[in-house]
Amino acid sequence: MEESNKVDHSKNIIEVADVSFSYDGREDVLQNITLAIHQGDYIGLVGPNGAGKTTLLKVMLNLLVPHQGSVRLFGQDMRDFEEWHKIGYVPQKLANFDANFPASVFEVVLMGRCAGKRLFQRTTEADKKAVLDALEKVDMREFKDRLIGDLSGGQQQRVFIARALVNRPEVIFLDEPTAAVDREAKDSFFALLQKLNQEAGLTLVLVSHDIRRLTQEVMHIACVDKTLTCHISPEEYLAESESSDIGGKKVKILTHHHHN
Ligand code: ADP
Numbered sequence: 001m002e003e004s005n006k007v008d009h010s011k012n013i014i015e016v017a018d019v020s021f022s023y024d025g026r027e028d029v030l031q032n033i034t035l036a037i038h039q040g041d042y043i044g045l046v047g048p049n050g051a052g053k054t055t056l057l058k059v060m061l062n063l064l065v066p067h068q069g070s071v072r073l074f075g076q077d078m079r080d081f082e083e084w085h086k087i088g089y090v091p092q093k094l095a096n097f098d099a100n101f102p103a104s105v106f107e108v109v110l111m112g113r114c115a116g117k118r119l120f121q122r123t124t125e126a127d128k129k130a131v132l133d134a135l136e137k138v139d140m141r142e143f144k145d146r147l148i149g150d151l152s153g154g155q156q157q158r159v160f161i162a163r164a165l166v167n168r169p170e171v172i173f174l175d176e177p178t179a180a181v182d183r184e185a186k187d188s189f190f191a192l193l194q195k196l197n198q199e200a201g202l203t204l205v206l207v208s209h210d211i212r213r214l215t216q217e218v219m220h221i222a223c224v225d226k227t228l229t230c231h232i233s234p235e236e237y238l239a240e241s242e243s244s245d246i247g248g249k250k251v252k253i254l255t256h257h258h259h260n
Contacts, residue, residue: 007038007039007040007219008039009038010038011038013038013074013171013203014035014036014060014072014073014171014205015036015071016060016069017071018070019033019059019066020033020066020068021059021064022067030055030066030224031226031227033224033227034069034228035222035228037203039203041204041205041220042206043219043220043222044214044215044217044221045207045208045222045224046208046209046222046223047224047225047229053175054092054175057175057207060073061087062081073087085169087172088165089164089173090172090173090174090177091175092175102147104144104145104146104147105143105146105148106144108148108159109159109162110131112162112164112165113127131144131162134162134163134165137162137200138192139192140158143155152185153182154182157181157189161174165196170202171205173206174207175207176209178190178208178213193206204218215237220233223237
């Protein structure tokens with residue numbers, strides 16, 4: 001994937017500086033992580049299970065507070081940041097959404113719109129329009145009245161993206177978004193992400209185990225294994241992996257220690 005000239009390297013959307021994090025004072029799960037994500041970037045976070053990828057996402061979203069280092073969002077210190085509508089999040093657990101949950105597609109997307117509002121506040125025309133626009137962007141508008149539980153994994157994931165898009169964010173974080181997407185739907189799902197990145201200029205931060213696929217899709221790969229072990233282009237990543245190939249993909253990832 002060629003790097004799009006739409007990436008504006010002068011604009012940092014997220015700056016993680018020397019961040020260390022541990023759960024309840026235990027051993028560090030993240031250690032001295034420094035990473036900048038630019039406007040228009042499409043970045044894949046990779047690393048073995050338990051490497052701290054989800055934890056890093058949560059630190060960048062202020063859902064977890066590091067004991068060392070700082071995070072800046074849109075040039076502002078996290079602690080002063082208030083423009084949360086600029087950030088969308090598709091968490092991993094949505095993939096295990098209760099299939100019997102009796103909500104329509106429209107309602108699920110509306111929930112994203114209501115986040116931060118008082119519960120049961122009346123739905124406005126603007127809310128409705130925002131929901132339909134978001135569904136349009138993921139090609140799911142015609143499904144608006146269907147029950148979320150009746151959709152396929154790939155269709156549900158599109159709805160969850162619409163839910164993240166409904167407040168017109170500038171960046172979206174996706175944690176293992178293809179876990180519940182079947183093989184045939186994966187291509188169109190990644191095509192949707194490309195469209196959002198290329199045409200809408202949305203910055204994307206994607207955690208995925210599917211490294212082969214990620215290297216075909218993203219502009220940058222960041223390898224996390226407690227520390228940041230690399231931050232390179234997919235081409236460099238593949239070249240590095242091949243030169244140190246001693247026994248399959250898993251080993252390559254585990255032994256990947258390129259310091260940048
Ligand atoms: P990844 O997303 O790369 O699989 P995680 O960020 O989920 O990794 O987890 C990193 C480490 O932190 C793992 O050892 C995991 O067991 C631990 N961990 C994750 N969440 C919690 C939690 N809520 N409390 C304690 N430890 C946790």
